[in-house]
Amino acid sequence: MLERLKALEKAVILLIAIVIAGTVGYMIIEKQSFLNALYMVIITVTTIGYGETFTLSDVGRIFTIFLVIAGVGTVGYTLVSAVEFVLENSISGLMERRKMRKEIESLVGHYILCGFGRVGQRVAEDLEDAGARFVVIEKDPAAAEKAVNRGYLVIRADATSEEALLEAGIEKAKGLVTALSTDAENLYITLTARELCPHLFIVSRCDIEESESKLRRAGADRVISPHSIGGHRMAAMLLKPMVWDYLDLVTRGQYIQFNIENLEWRIDDVEIQPNSQLDGKTIEEAKIYSVSGALILAVKKRGMNFDTKPSKDIRLDAGDTIIAIGTVEQLAKLEEMATSKTWLQGGRYA
Numbered sequence: 001m002l003e004r005l006k007a008l009e010k011a012v013i014l015l016i017a018i019v020i021a022g023t024v025g026y027m028i029i030e031k032q033s034f035l036n037a038l039y040m041v042i043i044t045v046t047t048i049g050y051g052e053t054f055t056l057s058d059v060g061r062i063f064t065i066f067l068v069i070a071g072v073g074t075v076g077y078t079l080v081s082a083v084e085f086v087l088e089n090s091i092s093g094l095m096e097r098r099k100m101r102k103e104i105e106s107l108v109g110h111y112i113l114c115g116f117g118r119v120g121q122r123v124a125e126d127l128e129d130a131g132a133r134f135v136v137i138e139k140d141p142a143a144a145e146k147a148v149n150r151g152y153l154v155i156r157a158d159a160t161s162e163e164a165l166l167e168a169g170i171e172k173a174k175g176l177v178t179a180l181s182t183d184a185e186n187l188y189i190t191l192t193a194r195e196l197c198p199h200l201f202i203v204s205r206c207d208i209e210e211s212e213s214k215l216r217r218a219g220a221d222r223v224i225s226p227h228s229i230g231g232h233r234m235a236a237m238l239l240k241p242m243v244w245d246y247l248d249l250v251t252r253g254q255y256i257q258f259n260i261e262n263l264e265w266r267i268d269d270v271e272i273q274p275n276s277q278l279d280g281k282t283i284e285e286a287k288i289y290s291v292s293g294a295l296i297l298a299v300k301k302r303g304m305n306f307d308t309k310p311s312k313d314i315r316l317d318a319g320d321t322i323i324a325i326g327t328v329e330q331l332a333k334l335e336e337m338a339t340s341k342t343w344l345q346g347g348r349y350a
Helices: 002-029 034-045 058-105 118-129 141-149 162-167 183-196 211-218 226-239 241-251 288-292 328-339
Strands: 111-114 134-137 153-155 175-178 201-205 222-224 255-258 261-271 295-300 321-327
Touching: 002 034, 002 058, 034 058, 058 153, 111 118, 111 183, 118 134, 141 153, 162 183, 175 183, 183 201, 183 211, 211 222, 226 241, 261 328, 288 295, 288 328, 321 328
Parallel strands: 111 134, 111 175, 134 153, 175 201, 201 222
Antiparallel strands: 255 261, 261 321, 295 321
């Protein structure tokens, strides 16, 4: 496509040069005005054939012959280049959209991001850093093109429409973020998404404090106000800067220097699956720290609040959630323990 564009640019530049040269030539040779000379050039190179607009001298006729040879060929080449560029652009765009649609249809357990403004772009960056698969729904052409250029899966549509959510695979999605600029749009998307997929986890943006309760009633599991959070965080950073530096470190996956190795620390949540290595065992019996290296920060039993000081004797059951801190590898091992059943002799996990 880039080669076609360069060829079209060269053809247009050459055509403009011929028109300018022809106009100046008629003005000098035939002593004509700029408008008469330009008109003569245009009807000549386009082979319209209105006839001579002024009587040509012998030198003028010879000049016209060369102008026809150069101009007609250049006009034809320009038209062919333009048609090839438009066709290739249309075909490649169609193929790209089909490929993207097939990728979206194959997704399972992905996330849907409604809106690719400033907030949506940051959400997309964090999802990408976390290795999560997601689909962006954006109706603004410029914002949608920006998302495409970053390599994201994009649906160019209005996120408030039911058809766009279905096309994004909402019935197979794990979660949805609605980050549009108005609370009314976010409310409508939340209502529609909850109706289409009752089990979906929905996070909604909220700009006006009064809208928070409405969004929750509409089905949002979490409601986030960027302005409120930003203000609270700025104050907290001012009062406890080192604490927030540490929280940024473990929650955003930044790197710290420890001896001579770079260790990436994260905080993650892990849900215990039925018949897994952790199901029905206490923290001590499961040997979570010795096997995975991850440190348990909290445990949330189903239907209960977080236990932020879990004892080693607390029993873990299917459906419980563990909040843990560790490296990517340690948390991956903990995820494996919570989802698979591989118990070897000697009290060790595979």
